[in-house]
Amino acid sequence: MIVKNQTVISHFILRSLPIPPEYQHLFYALFLAMYLTTIMGNLIIISLILLDSHLHTPMYFFLSNLSFSDFCFASVTMPNLLKNMQRQIPSISYVACLTQMYFFICFATMESFLLMIMAYDRYVAICFPLHYTSIMSPRLCVCLVVLSWVINMLYSMLHTLLMARLSFCQDNMIQHFFCETSALLKLACSDAFINELLIFILGGPIVVIPFLLIFVSYVQIVCSILKVSSARVIHKVFSTCGSHLSVVSLFYGTIIGVYLCPSTNESTVKETVVAMMYTVVTPMLNPFIYSLRNRDIKDALIRVLCKKKICL
Numbered sequence: 001m002i003v004k005n006q007t008v009i010s011h012f013i014l015r016s017l018p019i020p021p022e023y024q025h026l027f028y029a030l031f032l033a034m035y036l037t038t039i040m041g042n043l044i045i046i047s048l049i050l051l052d053s054h055l056h057t058p059m060y061f062f063l064s065n066l067s068f069s070d071f072c073f074a075s076v077t078m079p080n081l082l083k084n085m086q087r088q089i090p091s092i093s094y095v096a097c098l099t100q101m102y103f104f105i106c107f108a109t110m111e112s113f114l115l116m117i118m119a120y121d122r123y124v125a126i127c128f129p130l131h132y133t134s135i136m137s138p139r140l141c142v143c144l145v146v147l148s149w150v151i152n153m154l155y156s157m158l159h160t161l162l163m164a165r166l167s168f169c170q171d172n173m174i175q176h177f178f179c180e181t182s183a184l185l186k187l188a189c190s191d192a193f194i195n196e197l198l199i200f201i202l203g204g205p206i207v208v209i210p211f212l213l214i215f216v217s218y219v220q221i222v223c224s225i226l227k228v229s230s231a232r233v234i235h236k237v238f239s240t241c242g243s244h245l246s247v248v249s250l251f252y253g254t255i256i257g258v259y260l261c262p263s264t265n266e267s268t269v270k271e272t273v274v275a276m277m278y279t280v281v282t283p284m285l286n287p288f289i290y291s292l293r294n295r296d297i298k299d300a301l302i303r304v305l306c307k308k309k310i311c312l
Contacts (some may be wrong), residue, residue: 009168012097012187014090015175017081017272028085034280035078041287042067045297052300058121058136063290065145066114066247070283073107076100077178077279090177097179098160105181106156108278109206113148115248116210122241123217127224155206162195177272178279211252218245243290250285254278 019027045067049055080100084090092100125132159181166188176183181199185192218241225237254277291297 009094009172011091011093011172012179013173014084014092014177014179015173016090017085017177024085028082031078031085031280032082034284035074035082038074038078038280038284039071041284041291042071044301045287045290046071048297048300048304051304054303055296055300058138058141059118059125060296061141062114062118062121062145066111066118067287069107069110069114070286072103073111074280074283076103076107081177084177092179097174097184098164101163101179101181101184102156102160104178105159106152109155110148110152111251112207112210113152114145115244115251116213117144117148118244119214119217119248122244123220126221126237126241155202158198158202159195162198166190166192166195176275178275180275207255214248243294246289247282247286250282250289251278254282 017027046064049060049064049067077100080092080096084092121136124135128135163181163184166185167190168187169189171187174180174183174187181195185195188195221237221241225234254274291301
């Protein structure tokens with residue numbers, strides 16, 4: 001990027017993690033283990049859903065997309081973080097920074113959309129069980145997922161193109177361990193009003209609206225099950241929705257921690273911990289939440305393993 005009378009920025013320096021040097025190798029091993037666990041966990045969920053015909057239902061179709069999104073979401077930041085932990089000066093090129101920002105926004109917002117779709121799926125399954133098959137048709141499921149991907153890719157592209165038009169001065173120190181949008185905007189020399197306006201007009205609703213729709217779906221679900229006197233039915237409903245509610249709480253809880261809690265100049269450690277929560281911990285825990293609380297996933301794993309033993 002070339003701007004008159006300004007230094008050309010070819011790379012950015014990322015803020016190092018607040019880790020004492022003597023613990024650097026320990027945390028590197030920890031983050032590497034967490035990343036590998038995230039990759040393996042989500043790949044296992046995706047493989048089970050593809051291989052086991054019993055899981056070829058709308059709920060697990062959406063879950064496979066969520067696992068794919070988690071897999072990609074963790075891969076956006078973690079490889080570069082692990083590489084920079086081995087460097088004296090953690091850095092990232094200008095092009096790689098914008099690319100990282102694009103995919104980070106895309107997969108972060110995609111998670112929100114998928115959780116909303118999964119809440120709608122549970123709402124239809126519990127409130128309209130007799131019409132579930134006709135409402136949640138394969139065509140509708142595919143359309144919902146494809147539309148979500150398209151919207152998020154366009155939204156991410158818009159952010160990236162608007163960021164690319166900005167000029168950056170000599171200060172190329174990003175106050176984060178990855179290319180986060182607001183951290184980049186603070187370094188811009190040119191007017192970033194349009195970027196900030198876009199975040200306010202589109203960024204808020206693209207996260208808040210799915211959350212509100214999830215909330216409304218569960219209000220309807222609770223109202224529906226309160227009309228049922230059977231304790232067995234109520235237990236079954238909560239066991240079905242428990243995994244999804246846990247993932248929703250984990251995902252939106254970290255978002256609230258990042259954007260709604262006031263930050264200060266001394267909050268570097270807090271910001272880093274919260275950022276690690278939604279970039280690494282949440283994608284890592286999601287497969288465990290769904291597998292540990294879901295009998296269908298456990299049964300599918302047993303069936304797939306038994307088939308392999310028979311083949312051998």
